[in-house]
Structure formats: C-alpha cells, structure tokens
Amino acid sequence: MAGAAAVFLCCTAWPAPALADGAAMPSMDPSRPVLCIDAASPDGQRWRVQCDENSKTCLWSPDGEVDRSGVVKRDLERARSCTPAPASYLTERKTGGYQLVRALPDAPYGWERDERGRVYQVNFDLKRRLYLGAAWAPSRVAGETEAGRTTFDFGLLVWEHLRRSRSPTRHRLRLVEGEARLAPYSASLVLAHYDVSRHYDNPLVRITTFFGRPRRSDLTLHLGTWVEAGGLELHGEDQGNARLWKLATGHLTIDLWQSADLESYARARAGVGFEGASQDGLGDRSAVTPGGALESELTLDKRGFHHLGAEIEHERPRYIEGSEGTAERTRARVHYEVIVIALNDQPLSLRLSAGAEKRDDIPGLADRWALTAQAGLRFSLWAPPRAQ
Numbered sequence: 001m002a003g004a005a006a007v008f009l010c011c012t013a014w015p016a017p018a019l020a021d022g023a024a025m026p027s028m029d030p031s032r033p034v035l036c037i038d039a040a041s042p043d044g045q046r047w048r049v050q051c052d053e054n055s056k057t058c059l060w061s062p063d064g065e066v067d068r069s070g071v072v073k074r075d076l077e078r079a080r081s082c083t084p085a086p087a088s089y090l091t092e093r094k095t096g097g098y099q100l101v102r103a104l105p106d107a108p109y110g111w112e113r114d115e116r117g118r119v120y121q122v123n124f125d126l127k128r129r130l131y132l133g134a135a136w137a138p139s140r141v142a143g144e145t146e147a148g149r150t151t152f153d154f155g156l157l158v159w160e161h162l163r164r165s166r167s168p169t170r171h172r173l174r175l176v177e178g179e180a181r182l183a184p185y186s187a188s189l190v191l192a193h194y195d196v197s198r199h200y201d202n203p204l205v206r207i208t209t210f211f212g213r214p215r216r217s218d219l220t221l222h223l224g225t226w227v228e229a230g231g232l233e234l235h236g237e238d239q240g241n242a243r244l245w246k247l248a249t250g251h252l253t254i255d256l257w258q259s260a261d262l263e264s265y266a267r268a269r270a271g272v273g274f275e276g277a278s279q280d281g282l283g284d285r286s287a288v289t290p291g292g293a294l295e296s297e298l299t300l301d302k303r304g305f306h307h308l309g310a311e312i313e314h315e316r317p318r319y320i321e322g323s324e325g326t327a328e329r330t331r332a333r334v335h336y337e338v339i340v341i342a343l344n345d346q347p348l349s350l351r352l353s354a355g356a357e358k359r360d361d362i363p364g365l366a367d368r369w370a371l372t373a374q375a376g377l378r379f380s381l382w383a384p385p386r387a388q
Contacts, residue, residue, distance in 0.1 A: 025115060028059050028106035036063055036082035037089060045072055048082055048105055051093055058093050059103035065117040077119045078108055110385020121345040123385040124304045126337065127160040127172075127263065133351065135376020137181060142368050146183065151374060153179035162261055162387065169198045170262035184236055190246075191230025197255055197262050198224055222255035226269050235362055240280025242362045249273030249289070259299075261387075266296040275317060279363060285322030291315035304386045310334040317361055327361035337378070349378045 028034060028050045035049045051058040063082070064072035090100070104113045110123035137151040156176035163169045171194070178189030203218035231246030251271030258265050270292035278284045293313035300306035315329040333355035339347040353374045360367040 025102060025104050026059060027104040027113070028061070030080070030106040030108055034080060034082040034106055035085040035089065037085050037087055039087065049085070049090065050103075050106070051098060056096075056098050058090065058098050058100050060100060061103050061105045062117065063105075067116070076105055076117055078111060079105060079119075080108075109388060121342060121385065122303065124339055124342075124347045124380070124383045125160075125386040126304055126307060126339075126347070126349070126380065126383055127158060127299075129155070129158050129380040129383040131155045131158070131378050131380045133376055133378035135351065135374040137372065137374045137376075139370055139372040141370035148183060150182045151179055151376065152182075153378070160263070162263075167198060167200055168262060169196060171196050178232075185234075186236065187232075187234045189230075189232045190228055193228045195226040195253065196224045197253070197258065197265060197267070198222060199255075199258055199262060222258060224253040224255065224267075226251040226253050226271070228273075231275075235365065240282065240364070242279040242364065243277065244362070245276045246289075247274050247276065249291075251292075264296075264298045267294075269293050269295070273315075277361070282363065283322055285319055287317035287319045287323075287327075289315050289317045302386075305339045307337045308335075327359070329357075329359040329361055331355060331357040331359075335374075343379070347380045347383050349380070351376055351378050 028048070032050060035051075037047045037049055039046065046063040047060050048063045049058055049060050062070070062072050064076055065074045067073050094100075104115070105117050107113050107119055110121060111119050112122050113119050131154065133151075133153040135151045135153070137149045138145065138147045139149055140146070154177070155174060157174065158177070159173045161171045161173075163171065174190070174193040176189070176191060177193065178187065180187040200220055200222055202220075204221040205219040207217045207219065209215050209217070228246065228249045231244075231249070233242075233244040233246075235242040235244075249271065250273070251269040253267050253269040255265050255267045257267075271290070273289045273291065274286070275289050276284065276286045291314060293311060295311040295313075296309060298308045300308060310333065312332045313330070317327045317329075319325060319327075333353060335351065335353035337349050337351045339349045341348050351374065353372075355372045356369050357372065358367070358369045359365060
C-alpha cells in the first residue's frame with residue numbers, strides 16, 4: 001500500500017511536462033548511473049531515471065521502445081542495465097525541488113535514439129569494415145571512349161588499429177581486396193596488405209637559429225613500412241589473355257604529415273618488389289620492380305562520414321627472365337567517399353574517383369595515357385563507431 005501511495009503521489013502531484021513545439025529532447029548521459037523505477041507512470045510503465053544534483057533535474061524515459069501511442073512494445077536495444085529504485089525516490093526529489101524532464105534513453109558511444117527509444121548508429125569507422133561495391137566506370141584510351149564499363153569491388157577485411165603509447169603506432173591490415181571490370185574484362189586482387197605508421201617524439205635533427213632571439217626548430221622523421229603479398233592482375237587482350245603476379249612488394253615509408261590519431265596522413269614510399277607475368281602465346285617472364293609513390297588519406301570529419309584520398313605511383317619492372325630490358329607503369333588517382341544512408345546500421349556510401357594510367361608492360365595495352373572515372377556505391381557489411 002505504501003508503494004502504491006508513493007506512485008500515486010509521484011504521478012499526480014508531479015506530472016511530466018510537455019516539451020515546446022520543435023524542442024529537442026535531452027539525452028541521458030551514458031557515463032552516469034541510471035535508475036529503474038517500476039510502475040512509475042500512471043499506466044504502470046517502468047521508467048528509467050537519471051537525476052542531477054547540480055541542476056536539480058531528473059531526466060526520465062520509458063524503459064523500453066514505445067509505439068506511436070507511447071505504449072512500450074519491446075526492450076531497449078543496446079541499453080545498459082539499470083539499478084532498481086523505489087517509487088518513493090521521485091517523490092523525495094519532488095519535495096527537494098527537482099524538476100522532471102522527459103528525455104531520450106541513454107545510448108552507447110556512436111549511437112543515438114529517437115523519441116520512441118529506437119537506437120541507430122551515427123558514427124562509422126570505414127577503416128574497419130568489410131565491403132562490397134559496384135560502380136559505373138567509363139574510360140578513355142587511345143582516343144576511344146568506353147562509356148558502358150562497370151566495376152565491382154570488394155574487401156574481405158579492412159582493419160586499422162592505433163596502439164597508444166609514448167610513440168603511437170597505427171597498424172593497417174587489408175585482406176583479399178580487389179575489383180573486377182567488365183567490357184572489356186580486367187581484374188586486380190591483393191591477398192594481403194600491411195603497413196604501419198609511427199609518430200616519433202624524439203627529433204632526428206634540432207636546429208637552433210640566432211637571427212634575433214634564439215629559436216629552436218625540430219626535424220622529425222616518421223618512418224614506417226608498407227608490404228603487399230599475393231597481387232594478381234588479369235587482362236583480356238586481343239593478343240591473348242595476360243596475367244601479372246606481384247608476388248611480394250616491400251616499401252619504406254616517410255610520413256610527411258600526420259594527424260594526431262595517425263588516421264590521416266601524407267607520405268612518400270619507395271622500395272622494390274618481385275613479380276611474374278605471362279600472356280597467351282608469349283610465355284612467362286619475371287622481373288624485379290623498383291617503385292615509389294606519393295599518397296595521402298584524409299578523414300574529413302569526426303563521425304567518419306567523409307574520406308578523401310590521392311595517390312601517384314610509378315613502377316619500373318626490370319626483367320631477369322623470359323624477356324629483356326625494362327618496362328614502366330605510372331598511375332595517378334583521387335577518390336572521395338561519403339556515407340549517405342545506413343541499412344540496419346550498415347553504412348551505404350557514395351564513392352567517386354578519377355585517375356590516369358600509362359603502362360607498356362603488357363603487349364596489347366595501348367602505350368598511351370588512359371583516363372578513368374568511377375561513380376558508384378559501397379555497402380559496408382560491418383563498420384563500428386570510430387575510436388574515441
């Protein structure tokens with residue numbers, strides 16, 4: 001009887017005020033404790049309550065997802081467990097001058113809730129995902145335009161991890177990543193890619209100038225490594241189908257610029273690889289391939305919705321078996337990706353890119369600049385919130 005009286009006193013003497021038209025509901029703080037009070041509302045629904053002594057405010061919400069009429073239909077998803085409290089708790093706060101305010105239930109980092117308590121993800125890490133994509137990919141080479149070309153791309157695993165210590169290190173791993181292009185057919189695949197960036201606090205060179213007041217400037221060298229294994233290219237040509245195996249490639253990297261979390265960077269890299277190639281009717285050949293690149297990757301916002309990248313790469317295969325002399329491959333590319341919607345909290349992104357390529361390592365390919373563009377969609381099968 002005492003509990004019922006407390007509930008009656010709470011809900012009749014302290015009605016929940018309505019928000020002004022257009023006003024956004026406050027959200028409960030996911031880092032602070034939440035109480036649960038059974039039968040706290042006149043219709044017997046359970047409430048989640050979070051009170052703040054400084055503002056003399058108690059935020060409340062139904063402990064469940066509600067329908068349009070406000071009736072709880074299912075449990076809250078991704079909600080923390082709450083601490084049971086008696087109904088008299090709210091009555092005591094009312095007596096102490098607290099104000100009761102309708103609020104959104106607490107949600108974990110990277111997620112938000114709507115007025116009905118439904119949760120949805122609003123923060124995505126596209127550097128940790130699996131993805132499938134399709135794009136319209138027109139190209140122009142040797143004066144001829146291929147406007148109907150289609151590209152499909154995929155990545156089995158993209159994973160980046162920042163190891164926070166005195167000298168932060170970001171590891172980047174990509175497994176089974178590639179694309180297939182239709183009409184005419186070509187494809188590329190990399191089984192494994194790994195690279196690491198480091199931030200060194202100790203400067204390599206300290207420069208002190210004495211023009212006026214003495215000033216010190218530090219020159220820091222941020223070195224890393226870049227490795228790929230199991231690369232494969234397929235090209236359908238009039239002179240015969242061509243295959244290129246990039247068995248292993250290793251580069252030394254120098255980060256020219258780094259963001260604080262090492263997710264965005266501009267760097268130069270150079271090294272050497274070993275490759276083999278074959279073509280119908282021409283036999284096999286192998287080469288040692290020195291190469292280098294300038295590249296940049298930028299995440300443009302804190303929620304991970306906008307990504308911009310650019311790359312210029314040059315390789316020069318030196319044949320050691322099956323052929324003589326050298327060949328050249330040069331390519332440049334810029335790409336932009338933005339998340340547009342999410343399906344079941346899996347982001348669907350728009351990806352735009354443009355590039356140019358020139359190569360003479362495969363007989364039958366025109367030794368002229370080929371211009372390419374892409375406009376398509378990528379569906380990420382998994383992309384957690386970005387690390388805080």
